[in-house]
Amino acid sequence: MAVITIREALNQALREELQRDKNVFLMGEEVAAYQGAYKVTKGLLEEFGPKRVIDTPITELGFAGLGVGAAMVGLRPIVEFMTWNFSILATDQIINSAAKMLYMSGGQFKIPMVFRGPGGSAFQVSSQHSQALESWYAYFPGLKVVMPSTPADAKGLLKSAIRDDDPVIFIEQERMYGQKGEVPDDEDFLIPLGVADVKRAGTDATIVARSLMVPLALKAAEELEKQGVSCEVIDPRTIRPLDIGTIIKSVKKTNRVVVAEESHPFCGVAGEISAEINERAFDYLDAPVRRVSGADVPMPYAKNLENLAIPGVEQIIAAVREVAYL
């Protein structure tokens, strides 16, 4: 097993899947000649040529829809958004075309494609370039939403997403591209969509965390261990389909839950997970499910304000102590 960054893991996944299937192509702003705005697509133009690694104009609605059309007749597009912020311009094609095509055509037209790119909070880029949009996309039946938190997950999940026959929203965390971890060398290393991962086993409280919140939850768990609280950290890895079974199993064991996320709380994924737990395991709860979410404000620029807007380890610790009545 090699130790590589999330950026490199994603690059490997793209390279291997482009090698494996000639119907796979990659398209987006600056993905080819520039080597990717975040260097995730580095070297791919050189290896696969301009037919399969394509620089687009800045025309998100257009190339997202072009990808959906190409998927209707047999190609497997990977459409990169330079950041998910720009996908907002393409939501008509993602939601009205990609998500609904199979259903409204009575099962005739599947859309095997991946929309991917960095999302969530970035470093001091203010409101329009720093936001978490997973709850938008997870809302729609027909879409799958994936958010990896480690290099191994990033590689295994992206390969599965590319081989999947449904449109997959693949949200990488902009702050986490440089994070390192072990990744299996196997070219067929796949992680199935819809399977959560227990990142740390524990007995006293469950922390459900995704994306940027996973390393923070693990740090919080370490600290809480010292305080005598054993935490189980669960990363759903895919938001839709959501592996609620693994979460419920943990809740039945620990009876206390904190759901951590960097996104806004209102109408968010943590609220949904909380509702699922209440419906399925209310009798097992010893305390109300507690959410830790990003501040309900547009992202500010100033460093101190930005720090206040994104949940940190301390907030997760405080929430766990709250549900444990400590």
Place this chain on the structure above:
Amino acid sequence: MSRQTPNSASSSEAKGRAAAAVIEAEPPASEASVEARKAEQKARIKGLDRETLIELYYQMLLVRRFEEKSAESYSMGKIGGFCHLYIGQEAVAIGAISVIRRDDYVLTSYREHAHALAKGMTADSVMAELYGKATGCSKGKGGSMHMFDKRVGFLGGHAIVGGQIPLATGVAFASKYQGTDQVTLCFFGEAAVNQGAFHESLNMAQLWKLPCIYICENNQYGMGTSLERAMSLKDISLKARAYELAGEIVDGMDVLAVREATERAVARARKESLPTLLEVRTYRFMGHSMSDPGNYRTRAEIEHHQERDPLKLFFATLVETETASEKELADLDKRVREEVAQSVRFADESPEPDPAELYTDIYANPLVSSEAVY
């Protein structure tokens, strides 16, 4: 960038730009007299065999009768939701689709019954879809605005104005990627031209030389808002120039004119892998949808356009050139009415979708974990 028009491109550029050279600056079709139109259509008939001409008339008539029956069924409550009729515009879909192959592709908007029929879908499967039945082309899940048939290359039925334009561009992209010589026809109304999707798509299509033919059905109204009130540059064909596409104005009331223009565009797409924008000037005789009160245009205006009825025009041409007798065409009409009546019986008698269908066709790859929530 030179400000030359494609027509006056220098000779070194001429070859590459030849495709962009077809911009006819004819007056709007609506201004031509009925007699002048007849003469034009009669001239166009030369070289076309009788079988082709009768088939074109049959298809236009099928659409006309099908839509009349749809209106009737809608009024009876048999068809729900929105229902956008094509009466008045028949020459556009029928003329254009008549020159492509079965393995070519068609995408259009929500005013789509005609395109579906023209591409080879049966009246039964289209009517059953309108009736929301299991035997409909989309199993009753799409309705009037979302018809699909993979077998004949009919790729929908899209109901967000302009939404099908990037999709069609992608279908054409795939044909080029796969190295086939298939072409894609993309139909949309003139109101879609004001959407970003139109401009983004034309830019990519010419940039990447995609075999897509953009057919703007200019019926002069986007719902109740006239083109005059909605568009700054009213000559839509000129918008092709902004992206260096070939562009052409076409008389949308003359099925043979539409056919000829589409033939040129198809050849350009198939042989040179180049896109074209056709502005086809037409008029819808009915409201925007069945629920349209129609208070934004006068009776006189509608009647003026009805004199240019594409079916009447073609009927006169066929009879006056002795291609067919009035009796033959009347018999054909009887056959068409029976075909449509049969489709209504089929739709009426077909079963509703099984309730279990509510939860099918959401994902192509269902999940591994049965406890997972979608």
